Amino acid sequence: xxxxxxxxxxxxxxxxxxxxxxxxxxxxxxxxxxxxxxxxxxxxxxxxxxxxxxxxxxxxxxxxxxxxxxxxxxxxxxxxxxxxxxxxxxxxxxxxxxxxxxxxxxxxxxxxxxxxxxxxxxxxxxxxxxxxxxxxxxxxxxxxxxxxxxxxxxxxxxxxxxxxxxxxxxxxxxxxxxxxxxxxxxxxxxxxxxxxxxxxxxxxxxxxxxxxxxxxxxxxxxxxxxxxxxxxxxxxxxxxxxxxxxxxxxxxxxxxxxxxxxxxxxxxxxxxxxxxxxxxxxxxxxxxxxxxxxxxxxxxxxxxxxxxxxxxxxxxxxxxxxxxxxxxxxxxxxxxxxxxxxxxxxxxxxxxxxxxxxxxxxxxxxxxxxxxxxxxxxxxxxxxxxxxxxxxxxxxxxxxxxxxxxxxxxxxxxxxxxxx
Numbered sequence: 439x440x441x442x443x444x445x446x447x448x449x450x451x452x453x454x455x456x457x458x459x460x461x462x463x464x465x466x467x468x469x470x471x472x473x474x475x476x477x478x479x480x481x482x483x484x485x486x487x488x489x490x491x492x493x494x495x496x497x498x499x500x501x502x503x504x505x506x507x508x509x510x511x512x513x514x515x516x517x518x519x520x521x522x523x524x525x526x527x528x529x530x531x532x533x534x535x536x537x538x539x540x541x542x543x544x545x546x547x548x549x550x551x552x553x554x555x556x557x558x559x560x561x562x563x564x565x566x567x568x569x570x571x572x573x574x575x576x577x578x579x580x581x582x583x584x585x586x587x588x589x590x591x592x593x594x595x596x597x598x599x600x601x602x603x604x605x606x607x608x609x610x611x612x613x614x615x616x617x618x619x620x621x622x623x624x625x626x627x628x629x630x631x632x633x634x635x636x637x638x639x640x641x642x643x644x645x646x647x648x649x650x651x652x653x654x655x656x657x658x659x660x661x662x663x664x665x666x667x668x669x670x671x672x673x674x675x676x677x678x679x680x681x682x683x684x685x686x687x688x689x690x691x692x693x694x695x696x697x698x699x700x701x702x703x704x705x706x707x708x709x710x711x712x713x714x715x716x717x718x719x720x721x722x723x724x725x726x727x728x729x730x731x732x733x734x735x736x737x738x739x740x741x742x743x744x745x746x747x748x749x750x751x752x753x754x755x756x757x758x759x760x761x762x763x764x765x766x767x768x769x770x771x772x773x774x775x776x777x778x779x780x781x782x783x784x785x786x787x788x789x790x791x792x793x794x795x796x797x798x799x800x801x802x803x804x805x806x807x808x809x810x811x812x813x814x815x816x817x818x819x820x821x822x823x824x825x826x827x828x829x830x831x832x833x834x835x836x837x838x839x840x841x842x843x844x845x846x847x848x849x850x851x852x853x854x855x856x857x858x
Contacts, residue, residue, distance in 0.1 A: 465712040467742050467750035469780040469788055469817070476786050476819035478857040485526050490858050493518040497851035502546055504584040506844035513544040534558035548594050551580035555600075567610035571619075574603040584834060586770065586798060586807070587762055589630070590842060592638060597628040606651075615655040615663070623647040644676040645693075645761070661706025667716070671696040673761070691726040692768035696759065698736050705741070713741035722759045722769060722801070729768045732759055732801050748782040764804070771799040778813075786819035790830075807838035828853040 463471055481488040495518065500511040517540050524533040538554040555577030562570040580595040581588040589596045606619030625647075627640040648671070655665035674693050702716025720736035739755040754776045759769040778792035794811040815830030828851075835846040 465706070465742065467744065467752060467780055468748065468782050469750065469790060473785065473819065476821070476823060478823055481858060482526075487524050487526050489522040489524075491520050491522075491855055493520075493853055493855040495851060495853040497849060499847060499849045501845055501847035502543070502549060502583065504588075504845045504847060506841050509845075509847075510546065512546050512549070514541055514549075515544075516541045529563045530561060532558060532560035549583075551595050551597065553577070553579050555579075569608045571606040571608060572604070576601050584836075584845065584847065586809075586836070586843065587760060589627075589638075589640065589643075591632055592630040593633050593635070594630060596630055596640065599626045599628075600624070613657040615657070617651070617653040617655070619651040619653075621647075621649040621651075623649075642675070642677050646674045646676075648672045648674075655704065661709075663704040664701070665704060665714075665716075666701050667699070667718075669698045671698075690728060690768075692724065692729065694722050694724045694768060696720070696722040700736055700738070702738075710744045711741065713739065715739045715741070720757070720759075724768050724801070726768075730801050732769065732771050750780045752776075752778040752780075759801070760798075762800070764800075767800045767804045769801045771801060773797045774809075786821065788817045790815045790817070805839035807836055807840070807843060810835045810837075824856060824858065826855040826857065828855070 478489055478491070481490070493516075495514075495516040497514050497516075498511065499514060501509040502512045502514075503510055518537065520535060520537040522533070522535045525531050534556065535558065536556040538552070540552045541550055543549045555575060557573075557575035557577065559571070559573045562572070564570060577600045578597065579600060580597050583595065600623070602621065602623040604619060604621035606617060609616045623646070625643075625645055627643045629640055630638050632638055649669060650671075651667065651669045653665055653667040655663045657663045672695050675691070678693065679689070679691055698718065698720040700716040700718030702714055704714045706712050716736075716738045718736045719734070721731065721733035723731045735757065737755060737757050739753060741753045743751040743753075745751055755774070757771070757773045760772050762768065762770055774794065774796040776792060776794045778790065780788055780790045783789050790813070792811075792813040794809070794813075796809040798807045798809065800806070811832065811834045813830065813832045815828065818827040820826065830851055832849045833846070834849070836844055838844050
């Protein structure tokens, strides 16, 4: 091949690569990108776009009750209708979703459950540099048996209502961005029964959580910023000492106050790596002196790397204090790490794989535990825009010196979604 011809080929290849790079939306991974040729068009009603859908899911779980001994497998069928409404306005924006999920177990029908709710978020553009951010939700959920916070020993999955709302004000001042935010969360658990039908009162788990966050960010250069964030939290359980129904045996008040202060960087490197990393200090002080307070290092990360136009890597890390269902252990200090890769094999076929690892250290006398998870999946977008097929496999395991919370499970599923 002559030199001019070689230069022409190389120039064409470089141009193709540059075009591909330009087509990558900023801060969006392969799995989350819009695909106009396959995405649902929705229904337009003035300045609103309405996206109805219904999904049917079939899965097999070889350890439905997430137990360490006496594993029981079952086939589960789930129907999931949803409606999403979002605005199409020049200013302001909102996105609301209403859903209903109903599961049916082929053998263990006591595990059947209905979950439903509505959640949404919105942005009010007061001025070009001032924004109000709002979120809200009202949901009826059922605890997953594999969750460490799940109440063990109940005949059915525990149902609970969750209400939450937040309001934040974001103000740009030169190269600074100031944020103040308040959040309220209310959780109320439904009473249940044990395997013999005896009632179990779960009112001791009902709580309110109030959170306040303040953040100052400074733009170092285009796409990169440094920030300082301070967050305070107050968890108040409905039943306190002296209240009727307060546990007369343990006499433990699990209410607490928390504080987290972190500094970090918001990243955008070479138009391919996005996200944030943060490091700081956290503490959770409990009202009852019998409980062990939690304090120490706080950290977090949420990184997206678009390795190529067709492959994305995601990494997250988080250290936080989870709530528990125990009357004697008020919280679990959880350090969790996840890594996921998504690859676009075809324009309408996305392959994915992921792993998760967590260390859990209870704020009490309970033993420590570890959680492991591995996932494989595929998403196929049918050319007619109206259907989408997903399939996957997941392995999950928890190890602990406490045999009642140890388990491992294998789950395989297929989901067909019809959308408009």
